[in-house]
Amino acid sequence: MKNVPISYPTFFIILPLLIILNSALTAQPEVTPIDSAAALIPRNITAKDFKYDRGETIELNWKPADRVNQEMLDGYEVYRAEESSDSFVSIGFTGPDVTRFKDNGVVSEKRYRYRVAAIVGDVPYLSEATPPASPTMELVNFNLANLFIIGCLIAGAVTYFIGHARRGKKLFIRKIAGLEAIDEAIGRATEMGRPILFVPGINDMDDVQTIAGITLLGRVAKVVADYDIKINMPVSRSIVMTTARETIKEAYMGAGRPDAYNDDMVRYITDEQFGYVAAVDGIMVREKPATCFYLGAFYAESLILAETGNSIGAIQIAGTAQPAQLPFFVAACDYTLIGEELFAASAYLSNEPKQLGSLKGQDVGKLLAMVVIIVGVVAATISQSWNIAFFTRLYDLMIKLFTVQN
Amino acid sequence: MEIFGTWLAAFFTLGIISFLYRDNAWYKLCESIFVGISAGYWFVTLFWDNIHGLFWERITERHDYWLLIGASLGLMMLLRLIPPIGWISRWPLSFVVGATAGLYIINYFASNVMVQVENTLMPLFSAKFGDPLFSASPYSIVGNIVVAAGTFTGLVYFFFSKEHKGAFGGMAKIGIWTIMITFGASFGYTVMSRMSLLIGRMDFIFGDWLGLIR
Amino acid sequence: MTRGELMAYLVIVAVVLLLAFAVPKPISFSTTVSYIIVGFIALVLLIIFVRTIQGNMVGRRIVFLFVGMAVILPLFMTISQPIPLSPEVKQVYDAVVALKPGSKVLVSFDYDPPSAPELQPMAETFFRLCLSRDLKIVIMGLWPQGPQQAEIAMRKTLEYPEIASKNLRYGIDYVNLGFQTGNEFVIQRMGGDFKSMFPTDLNGTAYDSLPLVRNVRNFSNIDYAFHLSAGYPGTVEWVQVAVDRYGLKMGAGNTAVQTTQMYPYLRARQLVGLLGGLNGAAEFERAADMIGKATKFMVSQSFSHIIVIAFIIIGNAAFFLGDKSRKRKQEAAGGGH
Structure with missing residues (x-):
């Protein structure tokens, strides 16, 4: 082969040509052919009112173009215009894998049109405008129908059993072990001839735990009045003080010794949480009660009280429905009424239709949950193992019944 | 000024910790100051955020006169201070109790009952429904069984319409054991929490204040 | 305020002034020193354990002291601990x-x-x-x-x-x-x-x-x-x-x-x-x-947990074993009642 010498003028023509060619090659995506542009445009765009809201959202759904895969796309951009205008404004982006958009920048009953663009690089491939849609307000959220039905079932059971109890029919409640513990604890105070301390929690009478505590106080006060034991009850709410005084007074009248009662048995200390705790601690250390009751709503003071009671060697009975405080009572007290046991004990003792009926009604709810859990778990496991259609349908039904949509 | 603040904070921290030895004058001083300041702080915060921020500003600047209804309910609450007409204070209280109960029933029922039951319904041997059998790790299989059995037996324990006898009593026993184990875990976490607070304070004393920690 | 209390306050002020102005800063224990400290604390715990079984109970202030040490000392140590990710x-x-x-x-x-x-x-x-x-x-x-x-x-x-x-x-x-x-x-x-x-x-x-x-x-x-x-x-x-x-x-x-x-x-x-x-x-x-700080604090956290666990073991051992040894002691003294 013979070498062809390249002259300088030729070189100067070829170099710019090469540069142009090179830049044309690297910038290829910019000159997209028309037919591939059409293939990128998202299709089947629907804009409709988002159901069951206050009329402030329109929901958009679309499908990616047939030949589009997610790696190609940078995402979608959504544009909106009012029905009468043609100026579409960008209102948001979604990722390439999302084909749904909720527009909550709209005003109820106005009509809007939308366009959705697939974004590749910086280039939007715009769809046609959708037909106008307008957001409307719905008064009832039918998505929550299952919640309503199950709620009605339990509320209905509560109402039914309250009525049942009011008509004087007997409702069975199992014996609560804690009640025996209460009797034993009072017995010990009698033997030792030392006082009983009763703390009804730090909430007011609007808390159902306090009410349950006061109901149990009735039981304690009855024994106290019968055996003439000293009871000491520091409280942190004025209304609780009044109610507790009434309860104890009633017990003393029932025992036929109204003269033995005096108002100082129940004393108001302060509403301030730790001020109250400090005072109760002081009382414990000074008076060394043989038995301490903590029945009601407790917070951070639970362990402080129970520890002090422990240090003076008192028998301690606690009961609260505050989940965070239960571990401390369980650890430091001789017996603890856990959560609903407090209410059950109160209902058991008071025989009050409202308390009894509520407890029974809630039992119906618990029974429902137990049945659903057993059936659901069995159905799911069997359906998974042997793929039996009946169990799959059963499982789906259970899930549908308990799914809360928002 | 910042140095003064640090020394003051250290003074109070040490004062409160001194209670560990026994009750003393330093502790009492710190406690009283703390109680007084927190009461004052809450008063000022609530005044500026509620009465000024949520009520006065919105009435004067945004003319939101609906708030007057709420304000009058608030005033009724104060009538408790005048015993002869103190009973009026029950009206706003009923409003608050009623409205809160209504909101809570839906929230608690949806989040703590419905969603929890729904998520207990799962095949015991798979990670989730639709996955093949025994697709879950042994760890998750045990987890699934504990969750399903624990929830069920826990409910049995709190079921009051039947005596705890025989098999039912046995399940209730498992239930209370599950609850007790949960309490144990909870207690452990609390110890951890309290230790963290102590560590935070000690870091302040030896680091921020005395500068002994690198 | 009693005289004893006043004395205690003066001691605290003196210690604080010493730490604030006289001690060279910052203090840092090398790994070897750290392990020696840990070993020493473990030894003291062992002694407490043995003494408790023999019937000598520890006061709550001793427990406070140990927890305090477990929290404070690691802040100066140069040891770290593995943190598994959950x-x-x-x-x-x-x-x-x-x-x-x-x-x-x-x-x-x-x-x-x-x-x-x-x-x-x-x-x-x-x-x-x-x-x-x-x-x-x-x-x-x-x-x-x-x-x-x-x-x-x-x-x-x-x-x-x-x-x-x-x-x-x-x-x-x-x-x-x-x-x-x-x-x-x-x-x-x-x-x-x-x-x-x-x-x-x-x-x-x-x-x-x-x-x-x-x-x-x-x-x-x-x-x-x-x-x-x-x-x-x-x-x-x-x-x-x-x-x-x-x-x-x-x-x-x-x-x-x-x-x-x-x-x-x-x-x-x-x-x-x-x-x-x-x-x-x-x-x-x-x-x-x-x-950041949490990782640094974790050493103190773990040490304090170990101390708490140690005292739980000591307490339980005292409860179960101590009972027997107390009885033995009483029998040896010839005075069962």
């Missing part, structure tokens, strides 16, 4: 990392200074992770002192060189909407409209004048929420209202006290990720590869 912590990290730059993250600060040792490290790491990934942060609080804790965390985060170099601007990259009273009712109203609850930010700037939130109407404009909680109102309320009613995607950082109560929500996928207490904070620091 799935719930990784979930928070994964959720943040999956967000695109520019995504909006809502952070609610529902705690006050007493819970800061546990939650502040979480807040700092979360901010740092978000800002380093160019996410936009919207801060708020349902506790009055929450937004101030956020300010402290943000100030510290902005000092890190990799964050400082981004020249982030308030109102565009992050916003502090401040505190609003009303507990869960605030969350409820935010489900409809943020602006109705936060007409202005912490500094009094109108909501619409803040570019970052101008187009944020409610939870549907938030890509991920992270909630720092120390009580009520807290994670429970956020889950019930924002997550279950408005479909917010949310993770949470909790004080250890209430962490166990949050696990049911995590399992039911109502929470996307959970950091529990100092341990959770340390794990999160590891996940994000941003070592």
